Amino acid sequence: LSDRLTSTFKNLRTKGRLSEADIDATVREIRRALLDADVAVPVVREFTGKVRERALSAEVSGALNPAQQVVKIVNEELVGILGGETRTLRLAKNPPTVVLLAGLQGAGKTTLAGKLALHLKSQGHTPLLVAADLQRPNAVTQLQVVGERAGVPVFAPHPGNQGSDDVMPAGADPVAVARAGLETARARQHDVLIVDTAGRLGVDSELMAQAADIRDAVEPDEILFVIDAMIGQDAVTTAQAFADGVGFTGVVLSKLDGDARGGAALSVASVTGRPILYASTGEKLTDFEVFHPDRMASRILDMGDVLSLIEQAEKAFDAEQAEQMAGKLASGEGFTLADFLSQMQQLRKMGSIKKMFGMLPGMAQMREALDNFDEREVDRIEAIIHSMTPAERDDPKMINGSRRSRIAKGSGTTTTDVNQLLERFDAAQKMMKQMAKSGGMPGAMPGMG
C-alpha cells in the first residue's frame, strides 16, 4: 500500500520531517472521516489520540512525505483494530461445531444463518440449522424458508417442516429446542450446528437471559454477534450489552450493502476486541463475504480500493501531457482552450480520487474544486470547444456574436453557455498567468506542479 502511495504522491511537496502541525492537520481530516463513517465518538477520540502519538514518535521515512506517513499509520492502526488477518470459523475438535447467533431483532441473524449454512455447505460441511427463536410467530417459518433455499435442513419446534421428523411440539421453549437440535445433529452426524435465536428491538434483560440459557445448554464453540452496520452511534452500547450479557467470540456485520461506511465495525471491534468474521451484504443468500480488515479500513476512511484508485490516477496522468502542461503553466503563456479542455478532462478522471486528496493537508483547495465539479459540465465544454474552428480555438477573442450563435447551434447549447465558457476560460487564463508570476500552483496536482 505505502509503496504505491509513494509513487503516486511523490510529486507532492515534501517537508522532510513530521511536524506537529502536519500531524494535527492530517489527524483532523482523519477524525472527520471517522465521524462521517459514524464511528462512535469515544472510539474516534481514542483512535486519533493513538495515531497522533504514534505519528509524533515515528521514525521519519525518507520515502514518504508527512501526509503519507500519517495515512500509513492510520491504515495500520485501523487494520489492527479490525482484526489484522481475516479470521475464519473455529471448528470443534469433536463435531458438531456449535455456532450460536445473537443480536437485536432485525440485525440479520436469521438471514445470516442461511448464508453461513450455504457457505459452510459449499466448503463440504453438513450444517444443521436450529430455530430457537420462538418469540415471533413467523420466525420459525422464516428460518425454514432460508434453510430450504440453502438446501440445508432445519430443526424446528413446529409441525409442517416439509414432512421431515425434525419436529418438536409447539409451545416448547427455546432452550429445549436448542438442546434437542444439538442431539439431532450428533445423531445424524451434522458437523456444524447453527442456532438462530430471538432478538428484541432494544437491549433487554429477559432476552439476554434467554440467550445465555441457550448458550449454557449447547456450549457453543463460536458465539457470533450480528450487528446492523447502519446502527451508527448505538453500536457501542449494544455491543457492550451483548458482550456482558451473553459474551461473543466474533462479530458479523450485516447490511453492509447500504450507505453505511461501516463505522460500526470499528466501534464494535475497538470496544470489545472481538474479531469480525463475516460481512452480510444483501438479502440474497449469496450476499455474504468473509470479512477483510484491510478492505474495511479503506471503506471507513472512504479511500475506496486504494490500489484501483492509484491505478486510475496513473492512467489519468499521461506523463508526457502533464509535462507539456507544466511547461505552459510555468510561463503562463500559450494556455489555450484546448489546454483548458484537457485540464477539465483530467479533472473528470480524477473525480473518483478526490476523497484521497481531500485527506492530505494542503489539499483542501483541490478538494473544494473537485467537490464543485460537475461531470456533465465537461461534456458541454467539450461539445462547445469542438464546435469552434481551429482559428477560434487559438484566439477566442475573435469569437463575436454571430460566431457565438453558430457555435451554440453546432454544439446543441445556448449562447449563454458559450459566453460562460469563454468567461471561465478567460478567468482561468488570467489565473495561470498570475500563478506563473507568483511562482507555483497552490495544491498542485501530482505531475503538474
Ligand code: GDP
Ligand atoms: P433477525 O431479526 O436478526 O433474524 O434479522 P433478519 O435476518 O430477519 O433480517 C431483518 C431484515 O433485514 C430482513 O428483511 C432481511 O431481509 C434484511 N437483511 C438481513 N441481512 C441483510 C443484509 O445484509 N442486507 C440487506 N439489505 N438486508 C438484510
Ligand code: MG
Ligand atoms: Mg430472526
